[in-house]
Amino acid sequence: MEMVPSTMADMWTKMGSTLASFMFIWAVFRQYCPYELRRYFEKYTHTIMGYFSPYIKISVHEFTGDRLKRSEAYVAVEAYLSANSSKTAKRLKAEMGKDSTNLVLSMDEYEKVTDEFRGAKIWWVASKTVSPSRPMGYYQEQEKRYYRLTFHKRYREMITGAYLEHVVKEGKEIRVRNRQRKLYTNSPCYKWPSYKQTMWSHIVFEHPARFETMALEPSNKKDIIEDLVTFSQSREFYSRIGKVWKRGYLLYGPPGTGKSTMIAAMANLLNYDVYDLELTAVKDNTELRKLLIETTSKSIIVIEDIDCSLDLTGQRKKKGGKAVADEDKEKMEKERREAKEESNNGGGGGGSSRVTLSGLLNFIDGLWSACGGERLIVFTTNYVEKLDPALIRRGRMDKHIELSYCSFEGFKVLAKNYLQLETHPLFDTIDGLMKEVDITPADVAESLMPKSPLDNAEKCLWSLIHALEESKEEAAKKVAEQEETSSKQIKDHGTPAMEDDVKHHENNVSEKP
Numbered sequence: 103m104e105m106v107p108s109t110m111a112d113m114w115t116k117m118g119s120t121l122a123s124f125m126f127i128w129a130v131f132r133q134y135c136p137y138e139l140r141r142y143f144e145k146y147t148h149t150i151m152g153y154f155s156p157y158i159k160i161s162v163h164e165f166t167g168d169r170l171k172r173s174e175a176y177v178a179v180e181a182y183l184s185a186n187s188s189k190t191a192k193r194l195k196a197e198m199g200k201d202s203t204n205l206v207l208s209m210d211e212y213e214k215v216t217d218e219f220r221g222a223k224i225w226w227v228a229s230k231t232v233s234p235s236r237p238m239g240y241y242q243e244q245e246k247r248y249y250r251l252t253f254h255k256r257y258r259e260m261i262t263g264a265y266l267e268h269v270v271k272e273g274k275e276i277r278v279r280n281r282q283r284k285l286y287t288n289s290p291c292y293k294w295p296s297y298k299q300t301m302w303s304h305i306v307f308e309h310p311a312r313f314e315t316m317a318l319e320p321s322n323k324k325d326i327i328e329d330l331v332t333f334s335q336s337r338e339f340y341s342r343i344g345k346v347w348k349r350g351y352l353l354y355g356p357p358g359t360g361k362s363t364m365i366a367a368m369a370n371l372l373n374y375d376v377y378d379l380e381l382t383a384v385k386d387n388t389e390l391r392k393l394l395i396e397t398t399s400k401s402i403i404v405i406e407d408i409d410c411s412l413d414l415t416g417q418r419k420k421k422g423g424k425a426v427a428d429e430d431k432e433k434m435e436k437e438r439r440e441a442k443e444e445s446n447n448g449g450g451g452g453g454s455s456r457v458t459l460s461g462l463l464n465f466i467d468g469l470w471s472a473c474g475g476e477r478l479i480v481f482t483t484n485y486v487e488k489l490d491p492a493l494i495r496r497g498r499m500d501k502h503i504e505l506s507y508c509s510f511e512g513f514k515v516l517a518k519n520y521l522q523l524e525t526h527p528l529f530d531t532i533d534g535l536m537k538e539v540d541i542t543p544a545d546v547a548e549s550l551m552p553k554s555p556l557d558n559a560e561k562c563l564w565s566l567i568h569a570l571e572e573s574k575e576e577a578a579k580k581v582a583e584q585e586e587t588s589s590k591q592i593k594d595h596g597t598p599a600m601e602d603d604v605k606h607h608e609n610n611v612s613e614k615p
């Protein structure tokens with residue numbers, strides 16, 4: 103009888119040393135064994151163990167199949183576990199949360215947490231496999247992250263059905279609640295990385311623009327807001343009519359009339375992310391498609407100054423017999439386009455894009471455009487007449503919105519925003535002047551900005567009146583100059599053909615203040 107404890111002790115010692123040896127051999131094996139052999143060995147060990155274990159494991163991988171996009175299931179599980187693990191997990195990682203005011207905790211790699219659902223216990227682990235790859239001819243390790251849940255086989259039906267449904271649903275809701283909206287850009291200095299890095303880089307989207315603060319005709323504003331809200335609530339409708347849930351907006355008008363501001367207001371209204379697509383930095387149509395695939399739903403894809411981004415204007419060039427003024431205008435236009443292109447590229451050259459019009463049309467409504475859903479595509483331009491009609495036809499660009507010079511109604515919105523004024527004796531003078539000269543909302547806004555702490559509302563209104571009067575004088579001077587030039591031309595040549603030029607110049611004058 104005395105022998106029993108010592109036999110037991112011996113047995114434990116033996117088991118302990120066997121286990122230690124086994125672990126040591128396993129560690130050496132993992133360290134030095136070639137990757138392929140190790141994978142092979144692990145695969146069969148798992149299969150053998152699977153026969154005896156009463157537990158079932160399900161893995162949710164970050165990238166599946168074509169590996170172009172993070173799996174939605176993984177993203178939902180990540181959010182679900184982030185919210186539920188912070189109370190039980192021992193190793194957590196912290197990231198800045200919404201509005202940069204708090205830290206959001208989530209489980210760290212290789213951490214385990216337990217969840218309970220209708221009496222069943224579920225164990226989750228965050229893990230990754232590291233495998234070698236040679237994407238660009240050099241050795242590089244690829245990390246494949248995944249979550250694995252383990253549960254007893256008697257709960258198989260409930261876990262694979264109701265529980266996973268609950269995880270995905272709650273995960274998606276958490277994501278919407280915690281979502282920091284992002285402003286993405288396709289960086290021009292993008293280098294092809296391994297698959298797990300995305301083609302977009304982003305920062306937190308914090309633009310303060312709102313429709314309420316925009317200087318727009320009230321009826322226009324109401325119409326645009328209703329259109330956007332209806333779109334965002336029309337999932338069922340789009341599905342019923344068999345149309346992809348996306349909508350194209352073309353914003354056009356002179357510089358400083360609020361096109362970019364409106365995009366920010368749209369994003370804020372609908373709580374969407376913004377993908378600011380720099381077309382000149384896109385290598386070719388294939389890259390354009392990859393960028394599209396990586397965009398998520400609830401987003402606005404923006405191409406600003408579409409007329410400067412690509413040569414989509416070729417079809418519209420006139421042939422032969424151009425008037426001098428036309429040539430000048432074209433030259434100036436070319437310079438303007440080049441300057442804008444350069445500023446878009448951050449002055450760093452580039453512009454070697456081989457994206458074609460057909461590539462862009464496919465981007466907007468080709469088969470690939472159906473991935474994701476709930477997306478707005480917005481183009482902006484200063485010269486709508488220069489765009490190819492195919493690009494902006496209804497169905498592609500469903501809604502065309504003209505943003506024009508500031509109206510008196512628009513001015514009143516700005517006066518309320520900037521000066522907290524709803525009425526003032528000087529308003530009548532401003533109304534009168536605004537009927538005579540065009541002024542952009544950007545210029546009105548600039549005049550209404552107090553320039554020193556001592557500037558009061560009246561001083562700002564006077565500043566606007568001066569700006570309007572100056573524009574009026576300049577416009578009158580230009581008209582006088584042009585009249586002089588044209589009467590000289592008529593005198594020199596005496597041909598009625600020149601009258602067209604006069605008209606052309608007059609139109610130009612009325613276009614710009």
Ligand SMILES: Nc1ncnc2c1ncn2[C@@H]1O[C@H](COP(=O)(O)OP(=O)(O)OP(=O)(O)O)[C@@H](O)[C@H]1O
Binds near residue numbers: 315358359484
């Ligand atoms: N309709 C508007 N309502 C309120 N503010 C405006 C409006 N339009 C312009 N602004 C003001 O003018 C500034 C410039 O406007 P914005 O950048 O939106 O013009 P844009 O039409 O995009 O010009 P561009 O064609 O040169 O890109 C904004 O920062 C905003 O303060």
Ligand SMILES: [Mg+2]
Binds near residue numbers: 361362363406482
């Ligand atoms: Mg703009």
